[in-house]
Amino acid sequence: MSTDAPLVIAMDGPSGTGKSSAARRLAGSLGAAYLDTGAMYRVATLHALRAGVDLTDAGAVDHATRELPLVIGTDPTHELVELAGEDVRVEIRGAAVTGAVSAVSAVPAVRERLVAAQRALVEQAGRIVVEGRDIGTVVLPAADLKVYLTASAQARAARRADQDGSADRAAVLADVQRRDHLDSTRVASPLRPADDAVTVDTSEIDLDGVLDRLHALVQQVEGVRQ
């Protein structure tokens, strides 16, 4: 099979399970594009924060994000995230956005617009790994392969604390659990595995091990399609 054959992989799961790391590496090795949909919700959140709107007012968040001059790249080797031409890769990962993103991503009108943009990017790419919370359930229900990454909250908090250099592990764990709760209990597209997703628990596997597992799943899918 040629390496430019269409292939759409959906990767969902809670924060810190390794979705971004695994999806980016998988895309690179498959010669596929990569889309980080969480970054899109983070840019919408930054835009709403800068507009100074009350994030508990869904109508105001909808209004403030209707015009969203967002550019997101899909090259797995080069991260590109811009808001009105400004490089916001660092700012969208900061505490202000991280603390507010669950509220903004719970607004159905925001989701509708971003889901439409995500589907357009997938259509353009043809061969792509897309990661988020609702990719297998809502954005791309016909994906060729759906993977749901999980890991214990403790393992995820430890990874996040290492990544951010935080000594307060209890606070990081509480934040991970807060976001899990908000993402999985919201009414609009809650975080959950698609019925046909393959669940991979990464608590006890390093990133190379996760990649081995993902490559085996891709081989199965490509074998079936040949």
Ligand SMILES: Nc1ncnc2c1ncn2[C@@H]1O[C@H](COP(=O)(O)OP(=O)(O)OP(=O)(O)O)[C@@H](O)[C@H]1O
């Ligand atoms: N299997 C693994 N074993 C150990 N550390 C890992 C593993 N996978 C990812 N990590 C590390 O955990 C941290 C979080 O990973 P990553 O950002 O890929 O998770 P994520 O699921 O995309 O999180 P979020 O949804 O919050 O963006 C990173 O520092 C990454 O290097």
Ligand SMILES: Nc1ccn([C@H]2C[C@H](O)[C@@H](COP(=O)(O)O)O2)c(=O)n1
């Ligand atoms: N498809 C998606 C992707 C992300 N979100 C929300 C939920 C997260 O709390 C937030 C940031 O995502 P991250 O960068 O941590 O992956 O965005 C969502 O609702 N749907």
